Amino acid sequence: MHHKNYPLKDLNSFALDVSAKELIFAETIEQVKIFAQNLPEQFYILGGGSNSLFIENYLGTIFCPDLRGIDVRDDENNFYLHVASGENWHELVKYCLTSNMPGLENLALIPGNCGAAPIQNIGAYGVEFANVCDYVDWFDFQSLKTIRMSAEHCQFSYRDSIFKGALKNKGVVVAVGIKLSKTWVPTLKYQGLNELGENPTPKQVFDTVIAIRESKLPDPKRIPNAGSFFKNPIVNHQTFAAIKAQYPNFPAYPANGTDMKLAAGWLIQESQLKGVAIGGAAVHTLQALVLINNNNATGKNVIELARHVQKTVKQIFNVDLEPEVRLISAQGEQLIEDIN
Ligand SMILES: Cc1cc2nc3c(=O)[nH]c(=O)nc-3n(C[C@H](O)[C@H](O)[C@H](O)COP(=O)(O)OP(=O)(O)OC[C@H]3O[C@@H](n4cnc5c(N)ncnc54)[C@H](O)[C@@H]3O)c2cc1C
Incomplete structure (x- = not known):
């Protein structure tokens, strides 16, 4: 099925009110093949939309592989x-x-x-x-x-x-x-x-x-969100030791030999960012790793908030947070640092 100017509000768990210039559902391998034979210049593959943030209206084709069985x-x-x-x-x-x-x-x-x-x-x-x-x-x-x-x-x-x-x-x-x-x-x-x-x-x-x-994570159907917004950062032993000296009880796990994986949610919480809001987007008050759309947020609100979180955590802990959520602007997927 082929659609023009398709609303994406129900197809992304942030419930952002955006649309796609074109959207194609494929229910069979044959339909996947037809899409591939006519591959659009710009496309984004969409599943349930629970790890995708549409910052604005998407100007390409959304492809939904909806095969079942x-x-x-x-x-x-x-x-x-x-x-x-x-x-x-x-x-x-x-x-x-x-x-x-x-x-x-x-x-x-x-x-x-x-x-x-x-x-x-x-x-x-x-x-x-x-x-x-x-x-x-x-x-x-x-x-x-x-x-x-x-x-x-x-x-x-x-x-x-x-x-x-x-x-x-x-x-x-x-x-x-x-x-x-x-x-x-x-x-x-x-x-x-x-x-x-x-x-x-x-x-x-x-x-x-x-x-x-259920006790920690907001249900996206009631409070739209995309789960953990950032990955748990993996840092070298020097950075780990500096934080540990100041916060002896902070949660960290060994990763890749001498590196340590830190709990991003803890870093955000200790940066006093719980509940902080920009426009309709906010840091969730129970789970700091989750950014929510609690009041008709725009994609730009979420990006601005994510940048504020990154900057604050960097200032306090000297740790870089990288988004886990995929960020899609009008032209396609982008890194947060490249978004206008
Ligand atoms: C409340 C909440 C809790 C979450 N908890 C967790 C968790 O505990 N652990 C975890 O890992 N994730 C978690 N997530 C994130 C999310 O659920 C996962 O990343 C999930 O796999 C996304 O599935 P989706 O179909 O919604 O992906 P989408 O957002 O539709 O797509 C995600 C990415 O996969 C690509 N993609 C999707 N389908 C295909 C396909 N068929 N072929 C090729 N590429 C494809 C898309 O292009 C996009 O880049 C959570 C999200 C929410 C909202």
Whole structure:
């Protein structure tokens, strides 16, 4: 389906009142192929819109790969799921749980589509998409063929993959393959989950993840937002030591050998930014890592607020915060420092 001047308000979890010059839904591989054969000069691939911030009306084509279907097979040791990109991620987690195929419960309640899961390698509560990925089916715009990529080929790392780098705009995820071991081992290292005792059921883990998330994160349907606005920054040992000397209890985790991953939410909170607002955009009062649209915000309000957060955290902690959310201006995706 092909649309002109399409409103995006219901297609982005920030609920920004913007539109796209053109929007195309594809429900079959054949329709994906037709799009690829007529590739517009400027396009943006959109799933559930829960990690995309449209700063203003988009002047190119939005492409929505809305393919559906879940196939399951198994062998002695594993379940193998083949999931089309337009399926909703949380619905998949629920389906696996109720079908006695545990393994995804730590990733419950992450909004968005399954096709977007490998893009930033979604993760929560000690589990990442990379841990369960068997393969990604990638429709290559040049060869017009679907290529099956192994998890290794996807180059997953923290909120990153080959799809954000070398393969950006070169194709589209049409399905993901997920492998779940029949020998379920719960991942319980995160606070809240580590109180579940030694032998919780998958349902208990699922319910606890949901309860923790609902207590901390605003529901985008009521308070529009795109989850964590910034990535947790990874800093060298010198920067870490300087902060630790002043704040002995601040949360940090080892990353990449000697580097440390810091909790971005904590840095923002300690910078006294909770509740700070610019126009209709504000830093959430319960979870400082989330920027919200609480009063008809414009995309520019959100960008100005994000810059204010970056500048303040830099001044106080000498740490750079990088947006996790994808930022799209009229001409296409841009880095925050390049936006006018
Ligand atoms: C309340 C809330 C909580 C969140 N919690 C988490 C969390 O715990 N962990 C986490 O990792 N994320 C979290 N997120 C972010 C978001 O849910 C994930 O990034 C999710 O994978 C985005 O899916 P989407 O379909 O909405 O992506 P979109 O915003 O539509 O797209 C995201 C990116 O993926 C690309 N893309 C989408 N589909 C495809 C495709 N089929 N092929 C190629 N490229 C594609 C887009 O071009 C874009 O660059 C949260 C968001 C919200 C609103």
